[in-house]
Amino acid sequence: MKTINADTLVSKLANDDALQQNLSIAELVEKILSREEGILTSTGAVRATTGLYTGRSPKDKFIVEDEETKDHVEWGEVNQPISEDKFNNLLQKVTDYLSEQDELYSFRGFAGADEKHRLSIKVVTQFAWHNLFANQLFIRPTDEELKNHNTDFTVISAPHFKADPEVDGTNSETFIIVSFKHRIVLIGGTEYAGEIKKSIFSVMNYMLPQKSDVLSMHCSANVGEEGDVALFFGLSGTGKTTLSADENRRLIGDDEHGWSQNGVFNIEGGCYAKCVNLSEEKEPQIYNAIRFGSVLENVVVDEDSRLPDYDDTSLTENTRAAYAIEHIDNIIKPSIAGHPNTIIFLTADAFGVLPPISKLTKEQAMYHFLSGYTSKLAGTERGVTEPEATFSACFGSPFLPLPAATYAKMLGEKIDQHDVQVFLVNTGWTGGSYGEGSRMKLSHTRSMVHAALEGELNNVDYNQDEIFGLHMPTTCPGVPSDVLSPKKTWSDANAYDEKAKELARKFHNNFSKFDYVPTDISQAGPTYKS
CATH class of the missing domain: 2.170.8.10 (Phosphoenolpyruvate Carboxykinase, domain 2)
Structure with a gap:
């Protein structure tokens, strides 16, 4: 089937008067207010609401299965296939719908701060506020770059267009479909702007490892005064943005990065x-x-x-x-730095049993990277109203088109090559599980992360947790010693043991699907086995 030219398609969507291209921030704000898409707040920021969908719709995501993708994508519940015919038919419907709109908005920019691994993108939206969102989240071009901008991938967003599942092959009225052959992302039926951002991240997660031998990562990153780089892996709500925004360190980026042969670079231009x-x-x-x-x-x-x-x-x-x-005042520009010295895995443990910080061996690091344990927090996805224990390979499986082993292998090689220290940090609950215990104090978490990055945990004594096998520091500046041992924070030690064993079983059950990993990694998880 012939490849669709996205630029030609976009040019047919609206005439020159209707298609508003690369408007300034002020112009977009004026459009948003005049069209009553949002309101201006006392901060100067625009506030918009997204109606029914206030989080991502993972069950409505699809990748077009064709000759480009069929042998590369890890198909399943996360990466659901849709036929090229269904995609083309839906694309035509969306195109016809958008061509009837009085105004559309186009943003041209980039994903990837490193020009060697940059993706030129175009985002066409029905809403002006979605285009302002794209302007804030992606890398904004200079005037010269805009003149020479050649689009590699196009996002088309039509939130008010609703699919017919029986006809269109979707699961609901909502759809987020990526065609790697046609280099198009098609979004409809949802006003949640995060789908625009995450769809391009999924594209980069497919293209960077295969095309450029670059590890794409769901993590934030910052750099210290001495040039030392830290990565913070974690799903939404675990603290990536909060912990990487540190007044004593310069921010590289808060969510998406690539790790090339030269070091780390931010995929985005915003937070x-x-x-x-x-x-x-x-x-x-x-x-x-x-x-x-x-x-x-x-x-x-x-x-x-x-x-x-x-x-x-x-x-x-x-x-x-x-x-x-x-x-952010304290940033590094361009958003590029050297190789990481320290990696922090962040988990929001709703069971309240994981240590607030533990130092991982290389094998434990690979085990916990593949496990990607955290608690899904309320609101991040449709239907999630309270924390739910979940395992998300590589701390980002919803956005990973390739097999988890692809990313894990690359990370392991880079940890070895650059002698990176890895810590597991629990930003979740302590003193009891969700509903009984309390959320870990941010001040304590910041102190522990600071100690890890500054080498203050290199020469302290460690105790090994008897259920999870994790190595817990006995002391940490700025943190009471009892906090460092989760069992000591519970009033009922037996209740802690039962809850910890329950979580250990979940780890083992989840990891059983990785039957291809070496024994030293598969045995690096919880030491307790029921």
Whole structure:
């Protein structure tokens, strides 16, 4: 089947007057307000709401199965196949629908701060606020780059177009479909802007390892005064953005990175931070980054003062702020640095049994990378209303088209090559499981991460946890010693043991699917076996 030319397709969507291309931030804000897509808040940021869908729709994601993808994608519940015919028919319907709109918005920019591994993208949206979102989250071109911009991949977003599942081959009215052959992402039936960002991340996760031998990673990254680089892996809500925004370190990026032969580079040009319970006291860099040009998503705002209420979760707990990385004062530009010295795996353990910090052996690092354990937090996906234990390979399986082994093998090689230290940090619950214990204090987590990055945990004594086999430091500056041992924070030691054994069993059951990994890695998980 002939490849579709996305640029030709876009040119047919609207005439020159209707297609608004690379508008300035001020122009987009004016459009948003005049079209009543959002309101202006007291911070200067635009606030928009997304209606029914306030999180990602993982069951509505598809990849077109064709000669390009059929032998490379790890097909299954995460990467659902859809035929090329179904995609083409749906694309035609969306094109016809968008061609009837009075205005459309086009953003041209890049994914990938390293020019050697950069993807030129075009984002065409029905909403002006979605285009402002793209402007904040992707890399904005210079005037010269815009003149010479040749699109590698196109995103087409039509949130008000709804699919017919019986006819279109989707699971619901919503669809996020990637065609690697035609280099098009097609989105419809959802107003949640995060689908735009994550679809391009999925594209990069397919292309970088295969085309450039670059490890793509769901992680944040920052760099210290001495040039030491740290990576923070974790799913949404585990603290990647919060912990990487450190006034003593320069931010590389908060969510998506590539690791090439030359070092680490940010895939994005902005940050997409959770802002539930956001305060200037606890997270000053994020709080102060929300200004003119930023987008607040599903944040409740006072009608009179237009003050955002970050504590109000009546719309969703998955409230978000999208802002350009330049809104953070302490950044590195361009968003490129050397090879990592330290890797932090972040987990929000709702069982409340994992240590707040533990140092991993190489084998344990590979085990926990493949496991990707955390608790899915409320609001990040449709239907999630309270924390749920989940395992997401490589701390990002919803966005990984290739087999997990591809990314794990590359990470293991890079850890060996660059002698990287790896720590597992629990930002979840302590003193009991969800509903009984309390969330780990951010101040304690920051102290532990600081100690790991500064080498303050290199020469302390460690105890090995009898159920998980993890090595826990006995002391850490700024953290009470009892906090470092999770069992000591529980009032009922027997209850802790039962809950810990329950989680250990979940680890073993999940890891049984990785029957291809070496024995030293498969045996690096919990030492308790039922």
